[in-house]
Amino acid sequence: MNQAGSAIVVGVGPERGLGAALAMCFAEKGLHVFIAGRSADKLKNIVQLIHNAGGTATPIVADITVEQDVNQLFDVVQSRGDTVQVAAYNVDSNIPAPFLQTEVKTFTTLWHQNCLGAFLFAKALMAIMQAQQQGTVFFTGATGSLRAKPPFTAFASAKAGLRALAQGLAREFSPQGVHVVHTIIDGAIDGDRSHSQFPEYVKAKGPEGLLQLDAITQTYWAIHQQPRSAWTHEFDLRPFKEPF
Numbered sequence: 001m002n003q004a005g006s007a008i009v010v011g012v013g014p015e016r017g018l019g020a021a022l023a024m025c026f027a028e029k030g031l032h033v034f035i036a037g038r039s040a041d042k043l044k045n046i047v048q049l050i051h052n053a054g055g056t057a058t059p060i061v062a063d064i065t066v067e068q069d070v071n072q073l074f075d076v077v078q079s080r081g082d083t084v085q086v087a088a089y090n091v092d093s094n095i096p097a098p099f100l101q102t103e104v105k106t107f108t109t110l111w112h113q114n115c116l117g118a119f120l121f122a123k124a125l126m127a128i129m130q131a132q133q134q135g136t137v138f139f140t141g142a143t144g145s146l147r148a149k150p151p152f153t154a155f156a157s158a159k160a161g162l163r164a165l166a167q168g169l170a171r172e173f174s175p176q177g178v179h180v181v182h183t184i185i186d187g188a189i190d191g192d193r194s195h196s197q198f199p200e201y202v203k204a205k206g207p208e209g210l211l212q213l214d215a216i217t218q219t220y221w222a223i224h225q226q227p228r229s230a231w232t233h234e235f236d237l238r239p240f241k242e243p244f
Contacts, residue, residue, distance in 0.1 A: 184237070
């Protein structure tokens with residue numbers, strides 16, 4: 001058992017990605033981190049980085065949209081016996097398509113990953129945090145959480161659903177000591193995904209036009225440490241150069 005407690009991060013993929021950055025941040029703060037994702041190799045890499053930095057972590061291969069996988073994840077978490085101090089639902093998938101070219105499979109896949117998975121995750125997590133009467137959970141949203149813009153209508157629909165879920169959880173579980181936070185990442189992150197998927201956009205923005213991973217994780221941790229008398233339940237982050 002870790003006296004400091006544990007953290008859970010789902011949606012851990014590339015080394016330079018928000019999920020991995022959050023896992024490494026929580027580990028640096030002394031928490032044992034359970035990291036979940038669909039790639040065993042990527043999880044193994046992040047665990048090694050955490051260990052190299054003096055932290056501890058447990059990798060769990062899981063598809064967070066599958067209830068059985070979620071149950072297995074939380075069986076591992078609870079077997080350690082720690083207080084779960086903080087958790088982050090960082091699963092994100094975006095498939096751009098004009099609306100009339102959006103297939104049913106595309107729409108439902110985005111909803112499963114961005115919204116249904118969050119429901120399954122929250123249902124297991126809230127039971128633990130409710131019993132503890134403490135804990136912080138972050139749900140990572142996007143610009144689309146607030147407004148739908150073509151060709152991302154399907155993605156925005158799913159992210160809006162995630163936001164509504166987070167708001168409902170905050171209203172229900174805050175009085176029981178659970179801090180529920182929805183985060184709006186309003187801009188491109190300076191990470192592996194953006195550099196590989198839209199390099200020209202990244203080049204045009206420049207370093208100051210991109211969200212830096214360390215800056216994002218600093219904010220998450222600061223929100224986690226807020227006193228109960230003044231909790232933030234939603235915030236948005238964007239580079240100073242990003243219009244809004």
